[in-house]
Amino acid sequence: MTLILEQLLNGLQLGVMLFLLAAGLTLVFGIMGVINLAHGSLYMVGAYAAAFAAKLTGSFLLAIPAGLAAAALTGMAVEYLVIRHLYARDHLDQVLATFGLILFFNQTIILLFGRQPLFVQIPPALSGAVDLGLFPYPAYRLCIIAAGLLSAGALFLLIQRTRLGMLVRAGATHREMVQALGVDIRLLSTIVFGLGALLAGFAGLMAGPLLSVQVGMGEQILILTFVVVVIGGLGSVAGAFWSALLVGLVDTSLRAFLPQILRGMMAGSEADALASGISAMGVYLLMALVLLIKPKGLFPGHA
Amino acid sequence: MRKLIASAIGLALLLAWPFIAEKMGAPALISLFTRMMILGLAASALNIALGFGGLVSLGHAAFYGIGAYAIGISTTHAISGLPFLGLLPGSDQLLVNVLVAMLVSGCAAAIIGALALRTSGIQFIMITLAFAQMIFFLFLALKAYGGDDGLTMRRRNGLFDLNMRDDATFFYVTLGFLLVWLAICARVLHSRFGLLLGGIRQNERRMQAVGVNTFRVKWIAFIISGMGAGLAGALMANLGRFVSLDLMHWTTSGELLIMCVLGGSGTIVGPVLGAFALMGLEATLNTWTEHWQAILGPLLVLMVLAFKGGLARIGGRKS
Numbered sequence: 001m002t003l004i005l006e007q008l009l010n011g012l013q014l015g016v017m018l019f020l021l022a023a024g025l026t027l028v029f030g031i032m033g034v035i036n037l038a039h040g041s042l043y044m045v046g047a048y049a050a051a052f053a054a055k056l057t058g059s060f061l062l063a064i065p066a067g068l069a070a071a072a073l074t075g076m077a078v079e080y081l082v083i084r085h086l087y088a089r090d091h092l093d094q095v096l097a098t099f100g101l102i103l104f105f106n107q108t109i110i111l112l113f114g115r116q117p118l119f120v121q122i123p124p125a126l127s128g129a130v131d132l133g134l135f136p137y138p139a140y141r142l143c144i145i146a147a148g149l150l151s152a153g154a155l156f157l158l159i160q161r162t163r164l165g166m167l168v169r170a171g172a173t174h175r176e177m178v179q180a181l182g183v184d185i186r187l188l189s190t191i192v193f194g195l196g197a198l199l200a201g202f203a204g205l206m207a208g209p210l211l212s213v214q215v216g217m218g219e220q221i222l223i224l225t226f227v228v229v230v231i232g233g234l235g236s237v238a239g240a241f242w243s244a245l246l247v248g249l250v251d252t253s254l255r256a257f258l259p260q261i262l263r264g265m266m267a268g269s270e271a272d273a274l275a276s277g278i279s280a281m282g283v284y285l286l287m288a289l290v291l292l293i294k295p296k297g298l299f300p301g302h303a
Numbered sequence: 304m305r306k307l308i309a310s311a312i313g314l315a316l317l318l319a320w321p322f323i324a325e326k327m328g329a330p331a332l333i334s335l336f337t338r339m340m341i342l343g344l345a346a347s348a349l350n351i352a353l354g355f356g357g358l359v360s361l362g363h364a365a366f367y368g369i370g371a372y373a374i375g376i377s378t379t380h381a382i383s384g385l386p387f388l389g390l391l392p393g394s395d396q397l398l399v400n401v402l403v404a405m406l407v408s409g410c411a412a413a414i415i416g417a418l419a420l421r422t423s424g425i426q427f428i429m430i431t432l433a434f435a436q437m438i439f440f441l442f443l444a445l446k447a448y449g450g451d452d453g454l455t456m457r458r459r460n461g462l463f464d465l466n467m468r469d470d471a472t473f474f475y476v477t478l479g480f481l482l483v484w485l486a487i488c489a490r491v492l493h494s495r496f497g498l499l500l501g502g503i504r505q506n507e508r509r510m511q512a513v514g515v516n517t518f519r520v521k522w523i524a525f526i527i528s529g530m531g532a533g534l535a536g537a538l539m540a541n542l543g544r545f546v547s548l549d550l551m552h553w554t555t556s557g558e559l560l561i562m563c564v565l566g567g568s569g570t571i572v573g574p575v576l577g578a579f580a581l582m583g584l585e586a587t588l589n590t591w592t593e594h595w596q597a598i599l600g601p602l603l604v605l606m607v608l609a610f611k612g613g614l615a616r617i618g619g620r621k622s
Contacts, residue, residue, distance in 0.1 A: 029425060035425045035428060097603065097608065100600040100602070100604040103597070104601055108597055277444030281437045284433050291422065297426075
């Protein structure tokens with residue numbers, strides 16, 4: 001029982017990380033109609049900047065603003081230099097240009113930091129475990145869950161309750177009308193893109209102490225994020241939230257429980273191989289299932 | 304007319320290439336060109352879906368890789384003598400294996416296509432990518448066929464009595480497959496089916512209104528496209544006598560897309576030109592610096608921002 005609860009928390013932790021990435025991706029799609037393959041690169045930039053700052057200063061607290069700023073600034077620069085020119089183009093051009101950006105970012109990171117992964121220490125204040133009554137749970141992971149949920153809440157307030165959020169929602173449904181009413185939609189696009197990059201960088205810097213910070217980390221999680229966005233329905237932030245949690249839970253519990261279940265049915269080594277195969281494919285099968293029932297995703301947006 | 308002359312010159316150059324490379328004292332260039340032709344074949348297969356059907360698939364690496372694995376697995380079983388799953392005997396004959404590879408990748412394309420074609424636009428891109436990734440992980444987990452390490456083939460498949468170990472011979476065999484494939488493409492795309500496909504690309508709703516089952520047309524195009532990619536994968540496995548899991552990596556899908564667009568999607572030879580251009584560029588940049596991707600990336604962005612239409616349309620009229 002405690003094992004199940006612990007894995008549920010792990011799933012929740014993966015889920016909020018995925019949401020931070022998916023939110024940016026789905027917002028950018030909703031407002032600008034752009035598919036951005038380089039979104040994972042912004043996650044990587046955030047992780048590297050934070051890891052580098054942590055190594056220089058020895059303080060994780062200083063690493064947080066470094067990671068956030070690097071990701072947001074890179075994101076806005078990318079929007080200004082490249083993405084802005086792709087709004088009116090077809091999706092194929094967007095895929096190609098952002099694919100080019102991935103090559104550029106990955107290789108630049110290799111030039112700057114080398115191919116060896118960087119390792120970040122969990123900040124000492126959070127390195128212990130918290131007793132949750134039934135079982136102890138790592139404080140750092142708990143902190144990620146809290147930070148992710150808080151960011152989700154803040155994002156909802158921003159989108160539903162502020163003037164900027166109102167413009168974002170209006171821009172997503174009636175781009176031309178908003179423009180005709182005198183709103184600078186290009187500035188709005190840059191801000192939204194920067195916001196998405198900020199969230200991706202936040203996910204990246206939090207992932208640093210859990211995973212090794214290395215080139216290619218962005219693409220791995222990007223493809224999982226695509227699954228989240230498709231299941232949730234393109235352009236819908238609420239859909240991204242629920243489907244990120246769903247994908248996080250399904251992925252984590254398959255990896256945790258499937259080997260034991262299969263081991264009861266067949267030889268150990270075969271069971272492990274099969275379990276690792278099925279659990280790696282699990283979320284994609286989930287996506288296929290959702291699409292069979294609802295081709296537009298669980299919470300279809302306007303697009 | 305001008306196109307015809309250009310094609311004739313290109314073909315003559317390819318036919319003479321093994322001799323030229325030998326004279327230049329660089330026999331490694333023969334295999335490089337074989338690679339280019341194989342990727343050109345894969346790109347032109349993708350182009351049936353992409354250029355003619357308007358289906359932007361970011362998952363063709365899966366079909367390419369499945370073709371390679373099909374041939375690798377069949378050859379392994381032929382050499383070991385044990386039947387596959389205890390039922391199917393393997394083969395080490397190229398013609399048999401190529402048919403098997405195309406059949407298997409065609410089946411995979413039929414399943415993935417049936418699901419992915421329920422969507423369109425950005426979702427289609429993401430879903431084809433996700434399915435390709437799923438198949439990547441499937442083969443990563445298949446430890447019996449190498450998993451992470453890939454699958455080594457002891458020798459190239461046989462074809463009649465040719466000495467397939469000779470790189471020049473394999474070059475001509477590949478060239479033969481490429482020409483047959485392009486001829487099939489031209490035949491298919493100039494048929495009634497090709498016209499329907501083009502109509503759907505331009506205006507799907509209108510084609511539905513005149514009574515065309517647009518889903519079926521797109522589905523068949525996707526299957527043909529997957530089979531072509533499987534054929535290319537089968538040849539690639541034979542070229543290096545090795546099936547690498549990298550063939551299925553999603554960046555392969557991206558490179559195939561670049562080749563199509565660079566050469567001109569919507570033309571029949573364009574993707575082959577694109578493959579030669581991209582791989583030539585990669586090989587050249589690679590001699591300058593190992594960080595060539597840092598140059599190629601921005602070049603790609605500039606290419607997309609600056610010009611459209613591709614190499615095959617240079618000098619021709621825009622359509």
